[in-house]
């Protein structure tokens with residue numbers, strides 16, 4: 001199973017967050033990303049948030065360089 005990641009640098013955010021998370025399964029990644037979104041970005045945990053986060057999942061590992069927004 002390919003590793004998945006989500007990179008906060010690709011998200012529009014006022015805080016210029018540079019955190020990237022990676023995991024072997026969607027479930028682990030989703031849980032970590034939701035916790036991050038709630039704790040750092042003050043989102044509410046909801047099915048809509050989880051759907052939105054899943055759209056940003058990518059295969060592989062986070063790039064070293066900051067991606068273009």
Ligand SMILES: [Zn+2]
Pocket residue numbers: 008017018019036040041
């Ligand atoms: Zn973030």
